[in-house]
Amino acid sequence: MALLEIKDLHKSFDNLQVLDGIDLTVNKGDVISIIGSSGSGKSTFIRCLNLLETPTNGEILYNGESILGKSFNVNSYRTRVGMVFQSFNLFNNMDVLHNCMLGQTTVLKRSKEEAEKLSMEYLNKVGMGMFAHAKVTSLSGGQKQRVAIARALCMSPQILLFDEPTSALDPEMVGEVLNVISELSKEKMTMIIVTHEMQFAYDVSSKVIFLDKGKILEEGTPKEVFDETKNQRTKDFLKRFKH
Amino acid sequence: MFLTFADIPSKLPDGFFPQVGFFLQYYWLEFLKGMGVTLLISLVGTICGFILGVGLALLRKLEKNPNDNKFVKVVKKIASGFSYGYIELFRGTPMMVQALVIFYGAAYMFGTVMSTLIAGFLIVSLNTAAYMAEIIRSGLNSIDQGQIEGGRSLGLSYRQTMFKIVLPQAIKNVIPAIANELVVNIKDTSVLSVIMVTDLFYNGKLIVARWYAQFPVYFIVSIIYLIMTISLTRVLRLIEKKMNIKTKISLPLSVTDPSGFATNELIDGKDYAEPKERRL
Numbered sequence: 387m388a389l390l391e392i393k394d395l396h397k398s399f400d401n402l403q404v405l406d407g408i409d410l411t412v413n414k415g416d417v418i419s420i421i422g423s424s425g426s427g428k429s430t431f432i433r434c435l436n437l438l439e440t441p442t443n444g445e446i447l448y449n450g451e452s453i454l455g456k457s458f459n460v461n462s463y464r465t466r467v468g469m470v471f472q473s474f475n476l477f478n479n480m481d482v483l484h485n486c487m488l489g490q491t492t493v494l495k496r497s498k499e500e501a502e503k504l505s506m507e508y509l510n511k512v513g514m515g516m517f518a519h520a521k522v523t524s525l526s527g528g529q530k531q532r533v534a535i536a537r538a539l540c541m542s543p544q545i546l547l548f549d550e551p552t553s554a555l556d557p558e559m560v561g562e563v564l565n566v567i568s569e570l571s572k573e574k575m576t577m578i579i580v581t582h583e584m585q586f587a588y589d590v591s592s593k594v595i596f597l598d599k600g601k602i603l604e605e606g607t608p609k610e611v612f613d614e615t616k617n618q619r620t621k622d623f624l625k626r627f628k629h
Numbered sequence: 630m631f632l633t634f635a636d637i638p639s640k641l642p643d644g645f646f647p648q649v650g651f652f653l654q655y656y657w658l659e660f661l662k663g664m665g666v667t668l669l670i671s672l673v674g675t676i677c678g679f680i681l682g683v684g685l686a687l688l689r690k691l692e693k694n695p696n697d698n699k700f701v702k703v704v705k706k707i708a709s710g711f712s713y714g715y716i717e718l719f720r721g722t723p724m725m726v727q728a729l730v731i732f733y734g735a736a737y738m739f740g741t742v743m744s745t746l747i748a749g750f751l752i753v754s755l756n757t758a759a760y761m762a763e764i765i766r767s768g769l770n771s772i773d774q775g776q777i778e779g780g781r782s783l784g785l786s787y788r789q790t791m792f793k794i795v796l797p798q799a800i801k802n803v804i805p806a807i808a809n810e811l812v813v814n815i816k817d818t819s820v821l822s823v824i825m826v827t828d829l830f831y832n833g834k835l836i837v838a839r840w841y842a843q844f845p846v847y848f849i850v851s852i853i854y855l856i857m858t859i860s861l862t863r864v865l866r867l868i869e870k871k872m873n874i875k876t877k878i879s880l881p882l883s884v885t886d887p888s889g890f891a892t893n894e895l896i897d898g899k900d901y902a903e904p905k906e907r908r909l
Contacts, residue, residue: 438778440695456696465784475779479797488793489783541783 387450389414389545389576390435396443397430397600404430405441406600412545415574419587419608422597423623428580429472431597432547435578436469465493468538472550474530476522482509482533483518486540494541501540508536512566528559535566546570548579584627588612596620641840648845656836663829664853666746670821670828671814674753679807681754682761683796688712689762690769692787712762719759725820728752732824749826753814764806768799804872808865812858819854829853 390412397405404427412418420428433439435446437453437460446453453463476485486505490496496504509515512532517525525533531551538546548567552560564586571577571590581587587594587608594611596604604611604620615621637655641648653660689712691705719727732748735741743751772795780790800807819830833850837843 436782438781461784461786463784464782469778469782471775471778471782473773473775475773475775475782477776477779477794479794479801488780489785492789492793493784537783 388412388447389416389449391445391447391450392435393445393447394443395431395434395441395446397427397434397439397441404600405434407444408597408600408602410595410602412576412578414544414576416576416578416593417571417591418578418593418595419591420578420580420595420597421582421584421587421623422603426597427600428597429549432469432549432578432580435547436464436467438469461493465489465541466544468541468543468546470531470534470538470546470548470551472553474527474534474554476530476534476537478522481519481521482514482525485522485533486537489537489541505536505540508539509533511539511569512536513562526559527555528562531555531559531563532566535563535570539570545576545578548577548581550580550582552581552583584612584624596623598623641842645845648842649849652836652840652842652846652849659832659836660829660849660853663827663832664857666749666826667815667818667828667830668857670746670749670753670818670826671811673750674757674818675807675811675814677750677754678757678761678810681758682765683800685712685715685758685762686765686769687791687796689766690791694787716759716762719756720763723820724752724756724817725823727756728821728824731755745821745824745826748824749818749821749828752821752824753818757810757814760810761807764803764810765799767806768803769795771802772798801872804869808869811865812861815857815861816854 388411390410392408392410392412395405395408396403406427408431410418420431422428430439434441441454448463448467452458453460476482477488480488483502483505486509487498487501490501490504491498506515506518509518512535514529514532514536517529517533522530522533531554535546535551551567552563555563560583564583567577567579568586568590579587579591589608591608594604594606594608595602596611596617598619604615604617611620612624612627615624638651642651688708691709693705694701697705728748731752732743732745735743735748776794776798777790780794781787785793818826818828821828822831822834825831829850833846837846840846
């Protein structure tokens with residue numbers, strides 16, 4: 387069974403139609419990149435998957451169960467669908483370690499020792515172990531984003547959502563974050579990534595989606611979308627990208 | 630009770646400074662007691678007001694969940710309406726009038742005369758709560774929405790996100806304004822003399838009534854207020870420095886200061902404090 391099944395998803399803000407009927411199936415181990423110009427609805431789409439935005443219409447099924455039902459436990463769902471934000475959103479009132487531990491101890495009810503052990507494991511994995519007791523505000527953007535990824539991983543999620551994880555970073559820091567993500571893709575982590583890093587999308591994705599004006603314009607393997615597209619809009623968008 | 634020193638001379642010395650010396654010599658204990666009451670009421674009132682204020686501010690910011698049923702929606706509306714009304718009521722009336730209404734109101738309605746000290750605690754707490762609520766609310770508004778989303782994305786409930794992530798940061802941001810509230814209370818408790826709370830100002834009034842020497846006595850009273858506010862401001866500034874809050878607390882200004890200095894507090898270059906009405 388598909389992990390996530392999105393059917394005819396619509397989202398509008400007041401009169402502005404942002405998502406106009408999106409269908410997508412996410413299977414275990416998929417790495418799906420969502421590309422498209424600004425304002426095409428990429429971020430709104432990925433935020434709908436985490437219910438940070440409530441869809442106006444349509445259906446999202448998680449393991450066959452609708453996540454839009456009134457009795458659906460959203461908080462427990464969110465522990466299994468992690469999110470990494472463009473602006474990191476690390477908790478400024480805690481150090482790096484406690485950023486990673488908070489969700490584990492309060493939501494998953496793990497013991498402090500267990501949470502700390504797992505946090506350190508993931509912090510080391512993203513190369514931030516030695517910053518465990520550093521203040522969040524003292525980190526660079528790339529370091530913050532790596533901590534944010536570790537924090538999401540600590541919840542042992544089944545899916546990770548990335549909302550433009552490198553857009554707020556300077557070029558030198560982009561690499562360190564992308565390395566972490568591509569490492570995860572090798573471990574068969576299921577991921578959905580909104581990104582403007584075309585080369586990266588080409589390299590790690592199992593599927594690329596080109597979103598335009600709230601609709602999926604093109605969908606396929608990286609090769610199909612980047613190299614073999616017949617669609618003029620897609621060609622225009624990818625014009626400046628040469629790999 | 631008051632004025633029981635057997636050896637107080639029956640005649641006041643001539644000249645301003647001899648008179649000041651006279652009152653300090655024979656009435657220092659009354660001044661000290663009054664100072665104690667003033668400090669006690671201000672401190673208790675500010676702490677209780679802070680706790681109530683946090684509650685009021687959180688009531689104003691209850692989660693808007695589209696999945697709530699009608700009953701929960703109505704309850705949330707009432708709670709936030711109550712908070713709004715409370716803040717308007719207590720910021721829109723002078724504390725002196727509040728003191729009279731609460732003290733004599735309780736006597737009128739329930740036939741119980743409160744101890745004036747308890748009444749003082751109650752009035753200052755209720756009054757401060759309204760101002761604190763606005764301070765905390767501006768602190769909450771200063772926190773980036775991303776902090777809430779970060780918490781919610783991990784599966785934390787709205788309440789957990791508020792208490793573990795947003796509120797601690799919000800309070801830290803507005804500590805200067807909270808500290809300022811304590812300094813304001815030291816001065817404003819003087820209005821409690823209308824219900825005979827024996828604070829510094831009231832004790833001064835009693836001495837004036839006995840000797841009819843307004844200027845020397847009120848001069849001493851004002852100097853003591855000044856010592857309290859200035860030393861407290863220094864202490865609070867030191868604490869803020871220790872807590873690494875990048876701002877300067879302003880010296881206590883007059884309650885009639887038209888500039889509304891709370892609006893000028895800059896924290897990390899952002900203007901968090903909302904325009905603040907002065908009481909009295």
